[in-house]
Amino acid sequence: MVDSEQREVERDVEPDLERGSESGRNNELRSEQGYVATLYARLDALKLEAEQQLAAIRKLDVGGNHQGRSERDTFARIYEDRIVQLRDVDERLAFGRIELSDSTDDGEESSAYRYIGRIGLRDEDLQPILLDWRVPQASAFYQATAANPQGTRARRHLISKGRSIIRIEDEIFDVALLDGDTAELQGEGALLAALTAQRTGRMSDIVATIQAEQDRIIRSDLNGVLVVQGGPGTGKTAVALHRAAYLLYSHRDRLRNSGVLIVGPSTAFLEYIEAVLPSLGETGVVLASLGRLYPGVSATTEDAPAIAAIKGRADMADLVARAVRSRQRVPAEPQVLDVNGDRLTLDPQVVQNAMHRARESGKPYNEARVTFVKQALNALSREWLAQLKSNGNSMDDSDLPMLREDLRSAEDVRVALNTAWLPLTPEKLLQDLYARPQWLAELTPRWRAEERALLRRGRDAPFTISDIPLLDEAAELLGEYDVVDAAQKREQKQQRKRDIENAEAAIQNMDVKGLVNAKDLADNFAELADRGTTAERAAADRSWTYGHVVVDEAQELSPMQWRLLLRRGPLRSFTIVGDIAQAASAAASTNWRDALQPLLAGSPEADRWRLEELTVNYRTPSQIAEAAESMAVAHGLPVTPSRAVRSSEWPIAVVPTVRGAVGTELALRQTDPSAGGTVAVIALDSDRVYADLRAEFGAEIGHGLSSEVAVITPQDAKGLEFDAVIVVDPGAILAASTRGAGALYVAMTRATQRLYLVSAGELPPGIL
Ligand SMILES: Nc1ncnc2c1ncn2[C@@H]1O[C@H](COP(=O)(O)OP(=O)(O)OP(=O)(O)O)[C@@H](O)[C@H]1O
Numbered sequence: 147m148v149d150s151e152q153r154e155v156e157r158d159v160e161p162d163l164e165r166g167s168e169s170g171r172n173n174e175l176r177s178e179q180g181y182v183a184t185l186y187a188r189l190d191a192l193k194l195e196a197e198q199q200l201a202a203i204r205k206l207d208v209g210g211n212h213q214g215r216s217e218r219d220t221f222a223r224i225y226e227d228r229i230v231q232l233r234d235v236d237e238r239l240a241f242g243r244i245e246l247s248d249s250t251d252d253g254e255e256s257s258a259y260r261y262i263g264r265i266g267l268r269d270e271d272l273q274p275i276l277l278d279w280r281v282p283q284a285s286a287f288y289q290a291t292a293a294n295p296q297g298t299r300a301r302r303h304l305i306s307k308g309r310s311i312i313r314i315e316d317e318i319f320d321v322a323l324l325d326g327d328t329a330e331l332q333g334e335g336a337l338l339a340a341l342t343a344q345r346t347g348r349m350s351d352i353v354a355t356i357q358a359e360q361d362r363i364i365r366s367d368l369n370g371v372l373v374v375q376g377g378p379g380t381g382k383t384a385v386a387l388h389r390a391a392y393l394l395y396s397h398r399d400r401l402r403n404s405g406v407l408i409v410g411p412s413t414a415f416l417e418y419i420e421a422v423l424p425s426l427g428e429t430g431v432v433l434a435s436l437g438r439l440y441p442g443v444s445a446t447t448e449d450a451p452a453i454a455a456i457k458g459r460a461d462m463a464d465l466v467a468r469a470v471r472s473r474q475r476v477p478a479e480p481q482v483l484d485v486n487g488d489r490l491t492l493d494p495q496v497v498q499n500a501m502h503r504a505r506e507s508g509k510p511y512n513e514a515r516v517t518f519v520k521q522a523l524n525a526l527s528r529e530w531l532a533q534l535k536s537n538g539n540s541m542d543d544s545d546l547p548m549l550r551e552d553l554r555s556a557e558d559v560r561v562a563l564n565t566a567w568l569p570l571t572p573e574k575l576l577q578d579l580y581a582r583p584q585w586l587a588e589l590t591p592r593w594r595a596e597e598r599a600l601l602r603r604g605r606d607a608p609f610t611i612s613d614i615p616l617l618d619e620a621a622e623l624l625g626e627y628d629v630v631d632a633a634q635k636r637e638q639k640q641q642r643k644r645d646i647e648n649a650e651a652a653i654q655n656m657d658v659k660g661l662v663n664a665k666d667l668a669d670n671f672a673e674l675a676d677r678g679t680t681a682e683r684a685a686a687d688r689s690w691t692y693g694h695v696v697v698d699e700a701q702e703l704s705p706m707q708w709r710l711l712l713r714r715g716p717l718r719s720f721t722i723v724g725d726i727a728q729a730a731s732a733a734a735s736t737n738w739r740d741a742l743q744p745l746l747a748g749s750p751e752a753d754r755w756r757l758e759e760l761t762v763n764y765r766t767p768s769q770i771a772e773a774a775e776s777m778a779v780a781h782g783l784p785v786t787p788s789r790a791v792r793s794s795e796w797p798i799a800v801v802p803t804v805r806g807a808v809g810t811e812l813a814l815r816q817t818d819p820s821a822g823g824t825v826a827v828i829a830l831d832s833d834r835v836y837a838d839l840r841a842e843f844g845a846e847i848g849h850g851l852s853s854e855v856a857v858i859t860p861q862d863a864k865g866l867e868f869d870a871v872i873v874v875d876p877g878a879i880l881a882a883s884t885r886g887a888g889a890l891y892v893a894m895t896r897a898t899q900r901l902y903l904v905s906a907g908e909l910p911p912g913i914l
Pocket of ligand 1 (some may be wrong): 349380385765864867
């Protein structure tokens with residue numbers, strides 16, 4: 147059974163005084179192998195149990211009763227999920243152990259052990275035998291140091307292959323456990339093994355080797371805005387993902403139904419990180435790139451920097467608001483309308499009054515329009531009734547509803563009311579804004595003509611990443627275009643309430659109190675009714691509000707993007723990770739205080755964001771880190787100094803052609819397979835470089851992360867890493883925009899082993 151409580155896993159063993167010797171270590175290895183085998187046996191037993199329960203549930207005869215079928219399927223789903231979870235944790239099930247001091251009553255010193263793993267397990271007597279890495283008792287595994295052992299005497303890393311423990315590494319904090327000079331401390335071995343392993347194009351979890359400064363951030367409080375600043379490769383992304391897993395585990399009640407949103411810079415980046423959370427047993431998370439934050443539009447291209455800079459500005463929110471407002475127009479003159487042969491006059495004052503009443507409702511534009519139309523039709527129908535009466539018709543107020551319906555379907559009335567207040571979609575509003583220079587000019591009297599010209603484009607041009615927050619802003623002001631659709635959504639929410647009530651009844655009926663809670667069951671009911679999982683529903687719903695929002699590469703975000711994210715996370719529970727020095731986008735801020743302004747403005751939390759720094763570079767070998775850092779400093783970037791944990795045997799290579807560098811890498815694979823891994827060519831003009839390389843080397847060249855050699859732009863490279871990186875024309879990257887130094891800093895720091903700089907002339911200052 148998964149241990150969600152916080153109990154201690156203890157195993158009483160005499161400390162092995164010979165642990166430093168060869169034979170002592172072999173004994174220890176055997177002993178650990180034995181213990182881990184019992185953990186796997188328990189895992190298998192639990193899996194079998196769940197499989198049997200699933201089979202039994204599937205066989206249940208519930209007749210034709212819909213409720214009974216739905217309950218049965220719900221339970222089947224719970225067992226299926228459980229089986230998947232138990233299967234997913236097989237790899238490195240247990241990866242650590244801490245040894246605690248345990249003094250007996252007669253003063254004897256002995257040790258108690260806690261084993262740490264991906265999930266918690268209990269034995270048949272419900273005694274905990276493995277602690278989930280996220281429970282508080284496991285934190286000493288990550289935090290203890292010789293100076294502050296936190297009640298532990300030693301920490302052990304268990305390094306496994308399949309289900310076997312192949313190596314153990316000890317860090318001893320209590321000198322009494324050391325055996326003279328034979329102890330070999332290998333505390334960093336597991337970490338270094340992870341860091342030097344060849345990259346696969348997919349990020350893996352770091353749960354076995356989380357470092358103390360990272361652990362503190364992962365376990366930091368859920369509430370408020372936490373900013374994690376750190377240089378390249380300091381584990382910001384890894385920490386953000388493990389924090390999401392930690393929060394989902396530790397605050398399940400709060401986050402289970404509201405979900406967690408993780409925002410990354412690009413779809414390639416999301417592909418790179420997507421396997422991490424499932425490997426930590428968490429799936430209820432929505433991953434979205436900045437181009438996908440507005441349901442229904444998937445933007446993959448970005449505007450030229452000057453255009454993106456304008457679209458990202460905070461004052462664009464006012465522009466969108468003015469644009470919406472200007473679509474409500476009071477006619478200058480009275481209009482004569484033909485209604486079934488009768489002639490009615492629509493007075494501007496009638497339109498004005500109806501608008502006034504509609505605005506008073508405080509509803510968004512499209513929803514307020516319903517009130518406007520109703521008010522206008524009321525006024526017109528009364529006018530018509532008076533006219534009919536004065537023409538001798540015997541009619542009274544009871545005829546008003548019928549007259550209103552006639553008016554509603556009359557062509558002239560429809561045209562007049564639509565001209566005054568047209569139903570609008572955000573897409574149409576934005577397309578009009580860009581395609582009608584005259585209208586844009588009316589709305590932006592203080593802008594320079596050149597600024598307006600930058601926004602100009604055809605109506606059918608695809609939306610860009612910078613358009614997404616503008617669409618969202620417009621959607622917020624316009625409300626649902628289809629008011630019927632809005633009513634359906636409200637009905638769905640009601641349905642969910644009913645689902646929870648049904649689920650509660652199901653728990654009573656099936657006598658499984660305590661195993662699941664009613665909300666979990668309701669989720670399952672909702673899934674069965676094809677309304678999707680929490681994550682799916684959240685991703686498709688623009689008005690969804692998440693319990694927590696994680697933003698990676700956050701230094702790139704524009705004020706408009708922050709405004710959008712605040713709408714997704716109004717509780718202001720955020721984990722924001724990034725590096726101001728790596729900012730390469732035109733609309734990015736140059737410090738966190740400015741960047742966070744749109745997120746914190748007007749909130750009592752304004753001064754309460756907290757900053758944590760990461761200072762150890764786990765990715766880049768020291769010689770590459772130093773070159774990149776000195777280039778960045780030479781160009782005035784606010785670099786956060788960090789210490790690289792390792793160096794590489796490969797010096798930085800300056801080469802005249804990209805072909806030469808790719809050829810060298812491909813040849814290296816043939817001669818030294820251990821030097822293979824992933825290769826990226828980072829070039830501004832990636833399409834041309836791709837075409838050239840493809841002609842020369844064929845199918846080994848691609849764009850995606852799974853290709854042998856991926857050709858990408860500095861923008862695409864954000865957050866990724868490769869064994870070898872070939873940076874094409876560093877001088878050109880630097881000169882391409884005012885943020886060129888940030889882009890080059892990103893490009894140079896993607897390498898875990900080898901870096902090539904392709905340059906025919908002089909390298910930019912500061913590099914070597
Ligand atoms: N404690 C750790 N144990 C093992 N590997 C780690 C640890 N911390 C970080 N790493 C590894 O270091 C590399 C860099 O981490 P990550 O991508 O999270 O850094 P980052 O700070 O987000 O970098 P950047 O800002 O350059 O995108 C990754 O391969 C990650 O798995």
